[in-house]
C-alpha cells in the first residue's frame with residue numbers, strides 16, 4: 001500500500017507559515033508523504049487566519065471549494081483538519097457551522113515535535129516567541145494564539161546552529177512582539193515577577209503607557225541578535241514584527257553596528273494620531289515612534305523603514321486621519337501594509353466602540369495612504385481632499 005499523503009493550506013502571516021513547516025515535519029515523521037496539491041491528498045490541514053473578517057471568509061470559501069471539487073470529481077473529500085487562528089471560535093462552534101471539517105485541533109496538537117520541513121534551503125523562519133499579551137484593542141491575536149511565551153535562548157540557538165551547519169545563510173526571527181523577546185509582562189503578578197527577575201525593572205518610557213518590564217543592561221533580544229549573528233555561516237538576520245515600545249537604544253545601536261542585520265526594519269505604527277493610538281492601546285506616541293526612526297536613520301542612513309497602518313478605526317475623524325497622512329509624509333516609509341479596520345468579535349474595540357465609519361470613507365482613506373506611501377504619487381504639500 002502506498003503511503004498516505006498530506007497537504008497543508010496556509011492562510012495568514014509568517015507565524016502561520018512557520019507553524020505549517022513544523023506541522024509538515026510531524027507528518028513526514030509519521031510516514032506521510034507530501035501531496036502535490038490539495039485535490040489529491042488524503043489529509044488536508046487548513047491553517048487559518050482570523051486577523052480580519054475577510055481572512056476568515058477566505059478559509060470558509062476554501063472549505064466549500066474542497067468539498068464541491070471532490071463531489072464533482074466523484075472522489076471522497078480528504079480528511080480535513082482545521083487549525084490555526086480561527087480556533088478562537090471554539091471547537092464545537094466550528095464543527096457546527098463547518099460540517100465538512102473532520103477534526104479541529106490547535107496547531108501544536110496537529111504536530112509540532114519533529115524536525116521542521118522547510119521549503120527554502122537558504123532562508124529559515126525561526127519563531128522565538130508565541131502568542132501575544134499586548135491586547136491592542138482591535139486585535140484577535142492574544143485570543144487566537146494565547147498568552148505570550150518566549151522560547152529559551154538555548155533552544156533558539158540550538159536551532160540556529162543546526163541550520164547554520166546545514167547550509168542556511170539567512171534567518172528571520174519571528175514573534176508578535178519580537179523585540180520584547182525574553183521580557184516579562186507587567187501584569188497581576190508584578191511584584192512576584194520583580195522578585196523572581198532581578199534583571200528587570202519597571203519601564204518608565206516617556207509615553208502614555210508601557211507594557212513590559214525594562215531590562216537592566218543589555219536587552220535580551222539584543223543578546224539574542226548577537227548570538228545568532230556570531231555564526232560565521234549566517235550572513236543575514238531579519239526579525240519581525242517589532243514594536244515601538246521595546247525599541248531600546250541598545251537595539252538601535254546593535255542594528256547600526258551589526259551589518260548582518262537587514263537594513264530593512266519593519267516597524268508598525270497603526271496610526272499617526274496619538275488619540276487613535278490611545279484608543280488602540282498601542283502603548284506609544286507618534287513622537288516616540290519618530291524618535292526611534294530618527295535614531296535609526298542617524299545611525300545608518302541606509303536603514304529603510306516599512307510599516308503597518310489601520311484605516312477607519314472606530315471614531316477616526318478626518319482630523320485624526322490627516323495626522324496619519326502628515327506623519328506618513330514625515331516618515332517616508334518605503335512600504336506600508338494598509339488594512340481597513342475589521343471588528344473582531346471578542347476584542348475590546350468590538351465591545352467598546354461601534355464600527356461607525358462608512359466603508360466608502362474607509363476605502364477612500366486606504367487609497368489616499370496607498371497612493372502616498374506605496375505608489376509614491378502624492379508629493380509632500382499636495383494634500384488630497386479627504387471625504
Ligand code: SAH
Nearest residue numbers: 051138139176241268308309339340341342
Ligand atoms: N504583532 C504585530 C501585528 C500582527 S497583526 C504588531 O503589533 O505590529 C498584522 C497586522 O494586521 C497589524 O499590524 C494590523 O495592521 C492588522 N490588523 C490587526 N487586527 C486588525 C483588525 N481588526 N482590522 C484591521 N487590521 C488589523
Ligand code: SF4
Nearest residue numbers: 132134135136139141
Ligand atoms: Fe495584535 Fe497588538 Fe499583539 Fe500585534 S502587538 S499581535 S497588533 S495585540
Ligand code: F3S
Nearest residue numbers: 012013049050051085
Ligand atoms: Fe497571523 Fe492571522 Fe493568526 S495574521 S497570528 S495567522 S490571526
